[in-house]
Amino acid sequence: MDEVKTRGMVLLGCGKMGSAMLKGWLDDGLPPASVTVLTPHPSPWLQSTGVRINAELPENPAVVLLAVKPQKMEEAIEPLKALGNGDTVFLSVAAGITIATYEEILGADTPIVRAMPNTPAAVNRGITGIVGNASASAAQLDLADALLRAVGQVVRTRDEEQLRALTAISGCGPAYVFHLIETMAAAGEKAGLDRDLALQLARATVAGAGHLAENSEETPEQLRINVTSPNGVTAEALRVLMDPENGFPPLMERAVEAAMKRDEELSK
Known part of the structure; x- marks a missing residue:
């Protein structure tokens, strides 16, 4: 400096x-x-x-x-x-x-x-x-x-090609997380929570989990395992979210691919 x-x-x-x-x-x-x-x-x-x-x-x-x-x-x-x-x-x-x-x-x-x-x-x-x-x-x-x-x-x-992939993850990523908060809150409201309470819970949960993931010595995978009791409530929810065909992993892959493709189009 x-x-x-x-x-x-x-x-x-x-x-x-x-x-x-x-x-x-x-x-x-x-x-x-x-x-x-x-x-x-x-x-x-x-x-x-x-x-x-x-x-x-x-x-x-x-x-x-x-x-x-x-x-x-x-x-x-x-x-x-x-x-x-x-x-x-x-x-x-x-x-x-x-x-x-x-x-x-x-x-x-x-x-x-x-x-x-x-x-x-x-x-x-x-x-x-x-x-x-x-x-x-x-x-x-x-x-x-x-x-x-x-x-x-x-x-x-x-x-620069690697920068394009980074853009699709961290550059666009905050929007993905904000949308996660939106959808969690909407699901909570549909399940019977008041709108403001559902949003408060979603915001605090995502913020807290993110802070834990960033500061823990354990991997995100291990943190997920830690909070998932076998055959419990979280395990049942993750069965839906981790579905290899319709769950979160293939959806995120498609989202990142779409972002990279659009970034390449805009650069021309």
């Missing part, structure tokens, strides 16, 4: 994800004057941080973080093209835009790191996958890693 303090950084876009990361960096001691934010609609919170907003760009920033929506990227990135083919690393958190596309826009020698965070980053509990191009040095990957740790865990993928 010392390089960012010295050379500065540019944040293109400051929506929910950009704001979450900026807050994490500032909380970790990054001087506000080191950050230049480019955004058409700065929020009151952003204006209160002391960062440079829509100001003149640093001459040679350490990092440009691309945090605008994919459909707006081509237009938004235009003022930053002059920083391509140098030693400024472009770190993108925009879904679906490939490294090859950025190389076409910014130049083939531009250091580029693609990242796929997920929405729990908003509460500093995210997990982000990253992959760099041939021009991104080990030190620049380490810098991207350090910046993204402001909002949670970071893992490195082997290539």
